Amino acid sequence: SYVLTQPPSVSVAPGQTARLTCGGSDFVSKIVHWHQQKPGQAPVLVIYDDNDRPSGIPERFSGSNSGHSATLTISRVEVGDEADYYCLVWDTNSDQWVFGGGTKVTVL
């Protein structure tokens, strides 16, 4: 089955930039979505279709997909951005959705 790899944790100081990566094989064919989950809450979509932002999500959140990996960038990080972030793709080979293992963002 398809596997998405994310670093378990990232630490960043307030006001700095956090870059979260997501990788897998045959990535050029994948479209990546990102979800944020704060403790005790349901996940929330923050980026869809590699780099589109839903309404209500701050412009500080952006996404990219190089064809080898995807990156969620959080600019001017705030304490309120502390959360787990999951990347997600649809695997056409298996007809299944696949989540990455998640990255915990800690704001120092």
Next chain:
Amino acid sequence: EVQLVASGGGLVKPGGSLRLSCAASGFTFSDYSMDWVRQAPGKGLEWVASISKISTYIYYADSMKGRFIISRDNAKNSLYLHMNSLRPEDTATYYCVRERITTKSYYFDFWGQGSLVTVSS
């Protein structure tokens, strides 16, 4: 306001069965594919199953095939997950999720609050 309210969770013995329901409101339920996603305590997100607008297409995660059945009733604006032969490793919060379609792809655009299922003797 879009709402997805999951219910039906609880404590069940290994080998038992349970049916989760998800009541949708605030949008035209029959216009959307729907999914179940679960999260074991302290663990990451795991996709469970997906069902298209009029149930034409149904997909399952490998570990759920043959034990779980996803279904929907558009007249009742409801999504269901029938879970059979439950195992302790099925213990998780189960989220009901709306799936949106764009010209480029599909994605999960709204999550409900989840229903906790505990499988234990």
